[in-house]
Amino acid sequence: MNTQNFFWASNLKYLRNRKRLSQDELAERLSITRVKLNAHENGRSKNPPVEDLVRISDFYKISIDNLLKVDLSKLGELKLRELESGNDVYAMGTKMRILATTVDKDNNENVEMVPVKAKAGYAAGYGDPDFIAQLPVFNLPYLPKDRKYRMxxxxxxxxxxxxxxxxxIGEYLEDWHSIKGDMPCIVITKNDxxxxxxxxxLPEQRAMRLKSLNTQYAPYEVHTGDILEIWKFKNYISDSLPESESSLQEIARMVMEIKGDVKKLSLKPKA
Incomplete structure (x- = not known):
């Protein structure tokens, strides 16, 4: 079996450091020797015993398949918590969307801000941990801590x-089936x-219909294969007040009101 692409050693070291345990402390909890644990973490155990696989999987509450085949250091804290809670979305044969992310010193997810100068490069660097690590970060106290946000x-x-x-500010959406009609979202596409x-x-067409709030712009469809990320609208920050309706929008609204009044009159019984 080719083990070159396995992440067993690096995952064990990452998970131990995540829990802030020394090798001696973890070895004691796993009921194995520190020498054996050190061999696992340094890649010297080419064929880990089944009992060690099961013991370590039970301790971290992460499947053996994930411990072997997924680089857990790239998932971010929220994804790791999902795995630990039994939401095994990374089972073999499924398509993975790994979100590059950053956390603070307490392993809480940061809200990364994509500045205007980085906007053009985001579609190329969205999955690159080094690119994401260079973005400004901040925290907003009113945002739930069990979800991922980006600005x-x-x-x-x-x-x-x-x-x-x-x-x-958008909330990361992994399950695109949760998108309802006309849900405001930030969409990252390959072309735009x-x-x-x-x-x-539009699941039957394997596409998403994108529509502007400004009715002067026509809606259009994007194939799901061309979409990289979707973030559900949560809030926005601006140093400007919202503009009033444009004259064209105001005229359109007045026409609709007039049509409604005419329809009501036509429905009234004649004297």
């Missing part, structure tokens, strides 16, 4: 009344980069 810049007027040059749209899932 993106907006450009143009397609999402008015949200002002141009605002920063939109970062866009902020109302998103509708």
């Amino acid at each position: 993106f810049p907006t450009t143009g007027d397609s999402m008015l009344p949200i002002p141009e040059n605002a920063y939109v 980069g970062i866009v902020f749209k109302l998103v509708t899932n």
